Amino acid sequence: MxxxxxxxxxxxxxxxxxxxxxxxxxxxxxxxxxxxxxxxxxxxxxxxxxxxxxxxxxxxxxxxxxxxxxxxxxxxxxxxxxxxxxxxxxxxxxxxxxxxxxxxxxxxxxxxxxxxxxxxxxxxxxxxxxxxxRPFLPAVAGRDIFTGRQLHTVNYRSPTDFAGQRVVVVGAGNSGAQIAADLALAGEAEVTWVTQRPPRYLADDIDGRALFDAATAHRQALNAGRTDTGGVASLGDIVAIPPVRADRDAGLLTAQPMFTRLTATSARWDDGHEAGADAVIWCTGxxxxxxxxxxxxxxxxxxxxxxxxxxxxxxxxxxxxxxxxxxxxxxxxxxxxxxxxxxxxxxxxxxxx
The missing domain is CATH 3.50.50.60 (FAD/NAD(P)-binding domain)
Incomplete structure (x- = not known):
């Protein structure tokens, strides 16, 4: 009917x-x-x-x-x-x-x-x-042979789920920074944070209200045929909320460049450097x-x-x-x-x- x-x-x-x-x-x-x-x-x-x-x-x-x-x-x-x-x-x-x-x-x-x-x-x-x-997972070489746990932002809950493990967090946005900070602050896992490009933090005093204003100004400028203001993207990628800011300032949140491939048990870079991994968390949008x-x-x-x-x-x-x-x-x-x-x-x- x-x-x-x-x-x-x-x-x-x-x-x-x-x-x-x-x-x-x-x-x-x-x-x-x-x-x-x-x-x-x-x-x-x-x-x-x-x-x-x-x-x-x-x-x-x-x-x-x-x-x-x-x-x-x-x-x-x-x-x-x-x-x-x-x-x-x-x-x-x-x-x-x-x-x-x-x-x-x-x-x-x-x-x-x-x-x-x-x-x-x-x-x-x-x-x-x-x-x-609809979480997005990038086509990274070796993803199909990695024997550890792979999950996306949508599956992450708590640092206690990774106690004693080596965790690679992938992603230069808010979720990647926040989850890496969450794990690092808890101190229960060995965390490697990797990003496609160097992290871009917004000024510490910027919150969601400022982001909304920036997005609105961007759209109004485009609709009126004025110069593109760049919107939120011009300000940065990561809102420095208190846990992220604390880990960043304490040196616990240092990003490495994106690895080239996954092996069965690690992330590997072109220069031969490897980071052992029990889990990879894809914060990739x-x-x-x-x-x-x-x-x-x-x-x-x-x-x-x-x-x-x-x-x-x-x-x-x-x-x-x-x-x-x-x-x-x-x-x-x-x-x-x-x-x-x-x-x-x-x-x-x-x-x-």
Missing amino acids: TRPVDVVVIGGGQAGLAAGYHLRRLGIEFVILDTQAAPGGAWQHTWDSLHLFSPAAYSSLPGRPMPPQPGQTYPDASHVADYLTDYEKRYHLPIQRNTRVGAVRRQGDRLLVEADTGTWAARAVISATGTWS FRPALAHLAPLNLRTPRGHIPTDGTRAVDEPRLHLFGYGDWTGPASATLIGVGRPARDAARQITELLQ
Whole structure:
């Protein structure tokens, strides 16, 4: 049985909740389909020590300020998950859990959203599936013969899981620096941190609010045809949160250049230098989770769907945000997702009239 509805939102994390808030305010009929069994999106699956880059006051979804976490300047991931849980209850958002969307197809004036719990016929679709479910692993020589443990950022939880082990952490971004710092600070593992290029730390006083402002200014400059400001990338790659800063200043967080290959038991460089390894943690980023949109044939060879704001250029009934700056400045952040969600809801309102 196919169920008609005005809008289907695919994904119940922070982007999906922001979409739901604005759709509710505009009186639009919608449903949110989410693969998770519980609220909180990706925040319920992060490593134990993860904290936000910004204070709670600068980390809120539209309509509901995040309350501060007692004793913490920067809230931890569990506090964020609790906030998202409260958010969806507060606004009575219609979320259908344990629901995986396999495909979105065109059928006349509707988009068919095919899920493992049934099919929805929507007049518009918002895709807000994010990137957490699509970790990227680089094609490094020897990765298939390494006999130790290999895991991605999404699988890391705590330094205690690596007590007494030699761990190679790969990645020059925030996750690589934070996980290397987490392991080094605990002192339970021998840590080798490797990066493709020398780490670029942002100034110590920069947090997520400044990053959001930089991303917004970058997008506004491009939209107005002004000189490219460089955005967040011009500031650096790593936010110097307190644990990272402490390890860096203590000399515990020194990066080596990227190794050339893995052997069965080590990482090896061109000069013959080796670092023994019991585990490799790949902090090498993510790709947008867009497989459900494949039947619409919208993706470019680079994997993105061209958008005008949040709206797909070649399918105006489809909106995307929460994947990165290409779907709105800082749209993959708590503070940044509200604006593209609002814009998408307004455009959908016009479409439905």
